[in-house]
Amino acid sequence: MESATSAVAETTARPEAMRIGVTTAVFAAAGVLLAVGLLAAFWWAPTDASAMGFSQKILYFHAPIAWCGLLSFGVAFVAGILYLRRQDAKYDLLGVAAVRLGLLFSGLVMATGMIWGKAAWGVFWAWEPRLTTFLIACLLYAGYFVLRSTVEEESRRATYAALFAIIAFVDVPITFFATRLLPEGLHPVVIRPTGTGMVAADAVALFVSMAGMTLLLVGMLRVELGIETLREELHYLKNRLGR
């Protein structure tokens, strides 16, 4: 509890207006980049010549979301290591925020992937390595919240959550390779070691969208972290009133 309150005090002591200002700026930049990315994707990048045709446009949305999902789990992994090393409650809060957003983005990856799958393969769901990987990741990280809800004591809850975020993140690439052991891969591989197979306009649209989505994630992480910090503070104040 001590470390949690000190984290709360430290965060609220920071100039609130500046924090909100930075977050707003991040969101504004994300909005501009995402808008530019979308415009480039629809008006500048040529329509795909292969059988995919217009449905390929979802790539500019789908791939950045997938990247952000994995990045978010990566943040939780790093936060987990930092928590175990320093036992500072703010890393626990960061871990919660990151896993929550990772789950959100993974859900969106599956949703956009299924929409595209319906257009390209004719079915919403195929037991395809990447789709399956994200489904497993979603179930895995849902376990993170189940784990948190079953531990009462705060420091122990934070330790176990950090441990689990580390273990789960190590598993994500393994799952990725395991599902690939199976032969039936339908998912197109865009970025290969031999090059992207895209023209310049495609690449620019994709990478602008990626940058925009990443900034969106950063902004959302800041907001989530703020909410978690306030929740801790509320919890602390309630406890004090209760006494």
Place this chain on the structure above:
Amino acid sequence: MSLGMRQYRAMVRKDIIAELRTKEMVVSMFLFVVLAMIVFHYAFTVRGSVRLSLLTGGMLWVVFVFGALLGLNRSFVHEKDEGCLDGLLLCPVDRVTIFLAKTTANLVFLAIIQLLAVPVFLLFFSTSDVVSNLPGLLAVVVVADIGITTLGTLLATISMNTRSRDLLLPIIFLPLIIPLLIAAASGTAKVFNGDAGLSSLLGVLTFLVVYDAVFLVLAYGTYDFAIGE
């Protein structure tokens, strides 16, 4: 023999003696495994249309993983309820030694179940010549077992300290064990379909060894935190 080694052996012996006295873990795991096979038989033979031998690899590993879950859940319950774990933690023993001893004991119990269950399984389901492919099957089973018990013991330690214990373990254990299950089931299917020399299992075995190594290292680095003060 070094001190750590002596401590490790003493702890493994303790677990095995405790199990020999009651036999409750091994007996219930074995009964579960056989019952699950019967369930599979009736679930998968709809009007006798399916060739079950094609599914044997997957069935075997589903049975093993859920059987192992039963055992893993039990393995810390006694320690916790009888206060044995507190005693263990008070001893001047390295936490990692506790982990290795627990993992070894769980591995032994799982192996005993498999030794009993595989012949029954072959009797029920297999038509192919497994005996000539025995080295391949054995290799896959041993390497996969190490992975199951390493990850399982680490997660069972965590779940034992939570409110919902045996409810939590499957939820966090199963998604993490899926990669191993995929590899082990595909390797075993090869063995049962008779096209498995050790060389054709190389990919699967390498993957399983890497998986084991990753979680052994991870457990080594984090077990202090998992078992608590």
